[in-house]
Amino acid sequence: MADNNHPRVVTRAKFSARAAAVAAIPSLRMLNSYLSTSTYGLRRNDPGICDFTLGNPHQMPPEAYVDTLRRNLTPQNDQWFAYKTNGAEARAAAAASLERLLEVPFEPEDIYLTTGGFTAIAMALKAVADPGDEVIYSLPPWFLYEPIITEAGLVPVKVRINPETFDLDLTAITAAITPRTRVVIVNSPNNPTGRIYPPTLLVKLAALLEVASAGNGHRIYLVSDEAYNRIVFDGTRFHSPAEYYPYTLLAYSFGKTHLAPGQRVGYLALPPTMPDRAEMREVLEALQISLGWIYPNALLQYALPELERFSIDVAQLQRRRDRLIEELTAMGYLLHRPEGSFYLFVNSPIPDDVAFTEMLASRDVFVLPGALFETPGFFRISLTANDQMVERSLSGFAAAITESRGG
Incomplete structure (x- = not known):
């Protein structure tokens, strides 16, 4: 009692x-x-x-990687290791590199530096989706999409790729879209299949998302996970969904390009074609702080302009x-x-x-x-x-x- x-x-x-x-x-x-x-x-x-x-x-x-970190570790002023946000030189270098790769004129102000690609994806989801919204991605996936989606209070919706070609199955994606769909994640070059999705497929995907967005009465965003966009073979030309669909948020990680996943630096990028970028910029800046000051450490920001010049x-x-x-x-x-x-x-x-x-x-x-x-x-x-x-x-x-x- x-x-x-x-x-x-x-x-x-x-x-x-x-x-x-x-x-x-x-x-x-x-x-x-x-x-x-x-x-x-x-x-x-x-x-x-x-x-x-x-x-x-x-x-x-590579010695070039170690030398770059070593040079930028030496302080040049008393604020060298002070709080950092989005460093202007690092943003400019990343935007210029993306423009060379994709032939799309990214602006430095649309590069949001993060502690690796993980955080860029998480920030993208939180920027455009509310708890209960659905996120579509294809199987086999990078195995941490579901934890990131679930932690954000979102609902993972999984579809299979084409087993013969390892391409996205656009019919399956179309069938999976509901009024609650808010994001589709695309990973190219793909982990684990190694497939690079061709422009013809990406154009069809963009058209599919335009039709579905109009039908739903709200925009479906595309999050493009491009951690391997510099790791391509046989002279293949990489193409990003950002070239074809303006509502794309591009996530990138330098940990793959330099095979240094323990040095966490990456970014989330908005293409210049994205409407309402001014409002999106405010949202992303607020999230970088509220998610725990997720800007990369000072050393990696200083080193980034040099790191953009080489890869493994x-x-x-x-x-x-x-x-x-x-x-x-x-x-x-x-x-x-x-x-x-x-x-x-x-x-x-x-x-x-x-x-x-x-x-x-x-x-x-x-x-x-x-x-x-x-x-x-x-x-x-x-x-x-x-x-x-x-x-x-x-x-x-x-x-x-x-x-x-x-x-």
């Missing part, structure tokens, strides 16, 4: 429902488990393994891609030739891709299962493994596919 001097306390959950929903996302739980308690999690620091899991570097950073050795990545495709195909693996990004997305020889990745792990070869990308029956290889790992891994790949066939 309740004590009148101590009224009964109505209990509630210890955590917010939204935080609990993020923590319960299967792909996120699987990723955390894979990085901590799996065979890879227990052996990831062993020097003899062949690590094809994450897009982490497995050779020493893409030709070396392409040679690594070609070497693995040649060898794996000869062994009997099935895979598409990626046009960009860091990855090969390979058909698992058996339906249970998690079991097959364990067969590889038992031979010191570590890859990510397709289940992490909500696409069972595949596995992902990161080309950021070094050349020695590639050569050591070939016997393991051969033995695993033989075992999978009962050999």
Whole structure:
């Protein structure tokens, strides 16, 4: 019986429902488990393994990158490490680089510097969508879209890509649009497939979104995740949705271009064709502060104009891609030739891709299962493994596919 001097306390959950929903996302739980308690999690620091899991570097950073950071670390005045917002020189360098890449005249004032591409995507979603709105993206996805969407109080809506071409399935996207649709996310070059979406497809996507926006009576925005837009092979010309659809918010990360994901710097960019940019600028500036002062650290802002002048050795990545495709195909693996990004997305020889990745792990070869990308029956290889790992891994790949066939 309740004590009148101590009224009964109505209990509630210890955590917010939204935080609990993020923590319960299967792909996120699987990723955390894979990085901590799996065979890879227990052996990831062993020097003899062949690590094809994450897009982490497995050779020493380029000297040009280190020199750039070293030069800009030296203070030139007493405000060198004071609070930073959107540095003018960094914005101008990023806008000029985008203009060279896409032949679109981006303005420095439309570049919003962030602590990596993660934050740029999160800021874009919060800028244009309210809790309960829907966000469409394609499977297989980068595995952190759903956590970012859920944390913002938005509803993830998933559609499959075309399994034959790895292109967006525009029919599936059209069918998924409802009156609550507010954003469509596009990732090109794609992680994990390596597909670069062609202009013909992007033009059709833009037309589709125009019609759907008119039908819904509100604008559907496109968030273009372009973390790999400088990592392209065979002289392929990259095209951004921002060239064709004015309501595009472009998210970029320098962590891929320099293979330095631990140095968090990126940006969100608005194309010059976007209507109502003045209002959008005010919104993004407010979000940069309210999300926790998400501007990049001073050192990376000072270094950014120089960092825009070089990238990792893409030709070396392409040679690594070609070497693995040649060898794996000869062994009997099935895979598409990626046009960009860091990855090969390979058909698992058996339906249970998690079991097959364990067969590889038992031979010191570590890859990510397709289940992490909500696409069972595949596995992902990161080309950021070094050349020695590639050569050591070939016997393991051969033995695993033989075992999978009962050999």
